[in-house]
Amino acid sequence: MKNYSEDWEAVIGLEIHVQLSTKSKLFSGASTDFGALPNTQACNIDLAMPGVLPVLNEEVLKMAVKLGKALNAEINSPTSFARKNYFYPDSPKGYQISQMDKPIVENGYLDIETENGGKRIGVTRAHLEEDAGKSLHDDFEGQSGIDLNRAGTPLLEIVSEPEINTPEEAVAYLKSIHSIIRYLEISDGNMAEGSMRCDANVSVRKIGEEKLGTRTETKNVNSFRFVEKAIQYEIERQIHEIESGNKITQETRLYDSQANTTRPMRSKEFANDYRYFPEPDLLPVNLEKEFIEEVLATMPEMPTEKKERFVSEFSLSQYDADLLAADKDIAEFFEQVTKVSNSPKLSANWIMGELSAELNNENLNIKESKVSSNKLGQLISRIEDGTISGKIAKDIFEKIWTTGKEVDDIIKEEGLEQVTDDKEIESMIDEVIKNNPQQLEQYRSGKDRLFGFFVGQVMKASQGKANPKQVNDILKSKLEK
Amino acid sequence: MALSDQELKEIAYLARISVKEESLPSLKKELEDILDLFKQLDEANTSEVNAMSHPLDLSQPTRKDEVTEEDLRDELLKNAPSVKSGLFLVPKVIDGEN
Numbered sequence: 001m002k003n004y005s006e007d008w009e010a011v012i013g014l015e016i017h018v019q020l021s022t023k024s025k026l027f028s029g030a031s032t033d034f035g036a037l038p039n040t041q042a043c044n045i046d047l048a049m050p051g052v053l054p055v056l057n058e059e060v061l062k063m064a065v066k067l068g069k070a071l072n073a074e075i076n077s078p079t080s081f082a083r084k085n086y087f088y089p090d091s092p093k094g095y096q097i098s099q100m101d102k103p104i105v106e107n108g109y110l111d112i113e114t115e116n117g118g119k120r121i122g123v124t125r126a127h128l129e130e131d132a133g134k135s136l137h138d139d140f141e142g143q144s145g146i147d148l149n150r151a152g153t154p155l156l157e158i159v160s161e162p163e164i165n166t167p168e169e170a171v172a173y174l175k176s177i178h179s180i181i182r183y184l185e186i187s188d189g190n191m192a193e194g195s196m197r198c199d200a201n202v203s204v205r206k207i208g209e210e211k212l213g214t215r216t217e218t219k220n221v222n223s224f225r226f227v228e229k230a231i232q233y234e235i236e237r238q239i240h241e242i243e244s245g246n247k248i249t250q251e252t253r254l255y256d257s258q259a260n261t262t263r264p265m266r267s268k269e270f271a272n273d274y275r276y277f278p279e280p281d282l283l284p285v286n287l288e289k290e291f292i293e294e295v296l297a298t299m300p301e302m303p304t305e306k307k308e309r310f311v312s313e314f315s316l317s318q319y320d321a322d323l324l325a326a327d328k329d330i331a332e333f334f335e336q337v338t339k340v341s342n343s344p345k346l347s348a349n350w351i352m353g354e355l356s357a358e359l360n361n362e363n364l365n366i367k368e369s370k371v372s373s374n375k376l377g378q379l380i381s382r383i384e385d386g387t388i389s390g391k392i393a394k395d396i397f398e399k400i401w402t403t404g405k406e407v408d409d410i411i412k413e414e415g416l417e418q419v420t421d422d423k424e425i426e427s428m429i430d431e432v433i434k435n436n437p438q439q440l441e442q443y444r445s446g447k448d449r450l451f452g453f454f455v456g457q458v459m460k461a462s463q464g465k466a467n468p469k470q471v472n473d474i475l476k477s478k479l480e481k
Numbered sequence: 482m483a484l485s486d487q488e489l490k491e492i493a494y495l496a497r498i499s500v501k502e503e504s505l506p507s508l509k510k511e512l513e514d515i516l517d518l519f520k521q522l523d524e525a526n527t528s529e530v531n532a533m534s535h536p537l538d539l540s541q542p543t544r545k546d547e548v549t550e551e552d553l554r555d556e557l558l559k560n561a562p563s564v565k566s567g568l569f570l571v572p573k574v575i576d577g578e579n
Contacts, residue, residue, distance in 0.1 A: 021547050023547065023548055024546055024547060024548045024549070024550075026509050028550060029544070029547060029548055029549030029550045030548070031548045031550075038566070038567040038568050039554045039557070039558065039567050039568065039569070040552045040554050041550075041552070042554070042557070043550035043553065043557075044548075044550075044553075044557070047557060049557075049560075055542070055543075055544045056541055056542075056543045056544065057543065057544060057546050058543035058544060058545060058546065059546035060546075061543065078540070080534040080535070082482040082534075085495070087573055088574070089571040090571075101532065101534070102534070135571075135574055136568065137573070137574075140565050140568070140570050142573060142575045143563065143571060143572060143573060144570070144571050144572070145565065145566070145569070145570055145571050146568055146570070146571055147568055148569070149569075180564055200500055202538040243544070261560075272496055273491075274493065278534035278535065280535070281537050282535075282541055283535050283537055283540060283541040284534050284535055284540065284541065284545075285540060286540035287542045297514040302527075390519030406515075
């Protein structure tokens with residue numbers, strides 16, 4: 001993976017913006033629905049008309065408290081808002097309401113797993129802030145168009161400690177945050193639509209060096225894979241620059257996924273100075289103990305807990321449990337399938353095998369699966385009780401996928417029950433042996449490998465329906481005669 | 482507290498105030514006087530005082546997460562000097578940051 005010399009190490013910190021899935025905005029009662037016509041969800045407050053005042057949405061406090069708990073963090077009470085001042089047309093007030101000194105969530109951590117083992121990454125803070133509108137740079141007679149529907153949408157910005165050292169760790173951390181926000185149902189976490197956005201602060205230094213190198217910030221990378229590639233590129237670029245005798249400039253860069261490079265954004269005449277100050281339009285927020293307790297009582301089982309339960313309750317391997325528990329919808333589907341099939345291991349295999357292959361094929365998520373959890377559970381129970389073989393089950397799965405029929409109906413209609421009658425299997429075996437005298441002779445003269453050939457022939461003769469274990473046993477005794 | 486011309490220009494830029502070159506000396510004096518006034522605050526002993534982010538000793542009231550605002554786009558767009566296809570039009574902007 002590493003293309004650079006072992007003398008260097010990277011220091012990476014991530015800032016993740018998570019769009020909270022509230023119905024209304026952070027400080028106004030305008031809708032946050034995605035995809036509405038421009039400016040139809042931008043009210044007086046979002047537009048910063050004179051005399052309006054922000055009114056805080058209670059739901060965002062609940063969401064932030066849950067996230068804080070999931071990140072093993074402290075909840076600040078009182079927590080207060082601040083103004084971050086800058087001029088840009090998609091921010092009508094001329095400032096963004098954010099948090100500075102007393103972010104709602106502080107001093108947490110997250111344990112991540114990579115191929116090189118586990119690691120704890122510190123979470124410095126998570127603060128509430130409002131999103132900006134959108135600037136459309138298509139040609140409006142030389143002007144830009146402004147859509148303020150997104151202005152004021154609540155965001156939680158989660159800031160990690162600079163304790164991440166590789167692109168792999170960065171992705172593991174990001175995926176873990178993604179999993180948590182989906183479990184908590186505080187955001188849909190859709191990176192392509194921008195409901196989760198990641199900025200990466202990257203610097204490099206020689207191993208053993210205490211002092212941090214000059215960092216750059218790479219903005220708005222919109223998929224897990226691009227985060228890994230953008231950071232990888234940026235590390236290599238910085239090392240190359242330094243080894244060529246150049247200095248790294250502290251700057252903001254944009255990732256170009258087509259060219260797989262980062263390039264500097266237009267540099268500003270002066271360094272950013274947001275002149276933060278306490279937001280006079282909002283009082284500090286006291287989070288009462290009862291309020292926090294009520295919120296925490298609604299916390300769902302989190303990915304790590306679920307994973308551990310899958311291992312202890314269903315005897316799944318760590319690997320399987322990890323894959324299934326990472327996504328809330330997949331985990332729920334698995335539990336429903338298992339309830340019907342009574343076979344956790346087979347259920348896990350089918351979900352991660354056949355089912356995810358089909359889902360990937362048709363670009364569907366598990367909630368859109370054309371084979372319901374109930375039907376998959378029944379199918380697996382028919383393998384377990386010996387009605388059908390695993391191979392036939394795959395054909396039936398395909399049929400359910402395309403027709404939506406019931407498992408037992410397909411088995412009955414197409415006569416797919418497994419042949420388990422010893423007599424019937426014996427006669428098929430006799431037929432195969434009779435038709436292959438040459439192979440029989442070779443087998444008896446010591447060519448053991450031909451056993452597989454006979455099994456194959458019998459299975460073929462039975463159209464895959466013979467019980468493989470019985471075929472094996474009976475065939476062995478017949479051939480040895 | 483002394484300000485350099487460069488600092489003064491930066492402050493003016495951040496506030497989007499255009500300052501004529503000839504008014505720099507008087508503006509500088511006024512701003513320095515203000516900063517000196519604030520400097521008096523440093524003399525107060527605040528070791529026992531908690532940071533205060535708002536003068537009112539109350540907690541922020543909240544509202545329920547409900548959509549209460551209707552679409553007033555057509556009315557609101559009337560405030561803008563230039564609009565098209567439901568968008569506010571502004572001088573071309575590129576490479577912004579948020």
